Amino acid sequence: MVKKEIPVEQAIGMTLAHDLTRIVPGEFKGRAFAKGHVIREADIPVLLDIGKRFIYVLEIGPDELHENDAALMMAESLAGDGLEWGDVHEGKVVLKASTDGMLWVNREVVTEMNLIDGISITTRSSLIHVSKGTSVAGVRPIPLVIERSKVAKVVEIGNAAKANRSVIDVISYKMKTAALVTTGSEIQSGRIQDKSGAVLREKLDGYGVQVVRQVFPGDEQAAIVREIVSAAELGVDLILVTGGMSVDPDDRSPASIRDAATQVVTYGTPMLPGSMLMLAYRGKTAIFGLPGAVLHDARTSFDVLLPRVLARMKVTKADIADLGVGGWLNA
Ligand SMILES: Nc1nc2c(c(=O)[nH]1)N[C@H]1C(S)=C(S)[C@@H](COP(=O)(O)OP(=O)(O)OC[C@H]3O[C@@H](n4cnc5c(N)ncnc54)[C@H](O)[C@@H]3O)O[C@H]1N2
Numbered sequence: 001m002v003k004k005e006i007p008v009e010q011a012i013g014m015t016l017a018h019d020l021t022r023i024v025p026g027e028f029k030g031r032a033f034a035k036g037h038v039i040r041e042a043d044i045p046v047l048l049d050i051g052k053r054f055i056y057v058l059e060i061g062p063d064e065l066h067e068n069d070a071a072l073m074m075a076e077s078l079a080g081d082g083l084e085w086g087d088v089h090e091g092k093v094v095l096k097a098s099t100d101g102m103l104w105v106n107r108e109v110v111t112e113m114n115l116i117d118g119i120s121i122t123t124r125s126s127l128i129h130v131s132k133g134t135s136v137a138g139v140r141p142i143p144l145v146i147e148r149s150k151v152a153k154v155v156e157i158g159n160a161a162k163a164n165r166s167v168i169d170v171i172s173y174k175m176k177t178a179a180l181v182t183t184g185s186e187i188q189s190g191r192i193q194d195k196s197g198a199v200l201r202e203k204l205d206g207y208g209v210q211v212v213r214q215v216f217p218g219d220e221q222a223a224i225v226r227e228i229v230s231a232a233e234l235g236v237d238l239i240l241v242t243g244g245m246s247v248d249p250d251d252r253s254p255a256s257i258r259d260a261a262t263q264v265v266t267y268g269t270p271m272l273p274g275s276m277l278m279l280a281y282r283g284k285t286a287i288f289g290l291p292g293a294v295l296h297d298a299r300t301s302f303d304v305l306l307p308r309v310l311a312r313m314k315v316t317k318a319d320i321a322d323l324g325v326g327g328w329l330n331a
């Protein structure tokens with residue numbers, strides 16, 4: 001690479017080799033001049049205002065890449081389903097969700113890429129819910145001009161990983177319908193008005209899941225089991241059982257879910273709030289036992305697990321055990 005520094009006063013008529021950024025703390029951060037801009041006399045004071053006394057004239061060698069080209073090549077090798085991106089800005093491509101769904105990031109592969117000197121791939125956490133339009137990853141090289149071999153290595157790692165699944169995907173939700181089994185004698189008898197229906201309907205609506213049934217079986221185990229089995233036979237994707245999830249004699253929900261399920265993933269999670277949550281399946285129907293905190297707190301273990309269940313990702317006891325560190329969710 002040949003990189004010549006030209007004082008801005010002598011740069012009129014020259015072409016900018018990269019985007020130039022302007023930052024006004026608290027007000028603005030973005031591109032003031034785009035790569036390729038031909039400098040005019042009127043630009044000189046603006047350039048001086050943003051602290052540019054020199055501009056580069058670049059000659060990029062055959063073994064090198066400009067930051068913008070490198071960022072685009074890397075973005076293409078990383079991105080799989082459910083993603084889109086626009087122009088490269090200031091050497092960075094921002095990947096955005098093109099659909100609602102669960103963000104999947106192959107952490108090991110991204111770490112391997114970031115170990116290459118000069119590579120910077122930044123993502124949101126894997127396995128979280130993202131809405132269409134959300135920015136999920138920023139991809140850029142650190143230097144203005146980077147060795148082609150480093151970018152080729154990123155692309156090679158990305159393509160090798162793709163045999164299995166892309167490095168970054170937004171996986172749309174496969175589950176669409178839910179039934180609510182609202183236990184509790186105090187709700188069944190009308191002593192207490194049900195609050196779970198409104199809370200859970202609103203939450204599920206955010207994931208595109210429709211509540212098609214709500215029943216109030218009280219606290220008798222046989223009645224709760226009957227309602228879970230009936231909802232599964234109706235063909236809903238998801239059954240949410242609330243109430244009776246802890247240690248009192250009339251807390252029958254865990255035993256009822258166990259009776260109705262063909263597989264129990266966990267009763268109990270290392271997360272707070274939401275430690276008494278249960279996850280089970282009856283065939284392909286997912287069953288959550290939701291502790292009282294889900295009705296009370298905005299974010300619980302349910303919000304952590306729901307995206308991966310709706311996306312039909314396999315969730316194991318080991319996956320759940322791994323959530324303990326960072327599982328204090330109200331921090
Ligand atoms: N000694 C212990 N106490 C508690 C434990 C424990 O391990 N040992 N666990 C705590 C945790 S964690 C939670 S969370 C709650 C679990 O509560 P449950 O899920 O069993 O909820 P219930 O006892 O059935 O109800 C609690 C409370 O919420 C009201 N409720 C329930 N459902 C509805 C509804 N659909 N609409 C409105 N209100 C509802 C219910 O009337 C009770 O007042 O236990 C801790 N305690």
Ligand code: MOO
Nearest residue numbers: 274275276291293
């Ligand atoms: O199961 Mo509870 O208060 O941890 O939500």
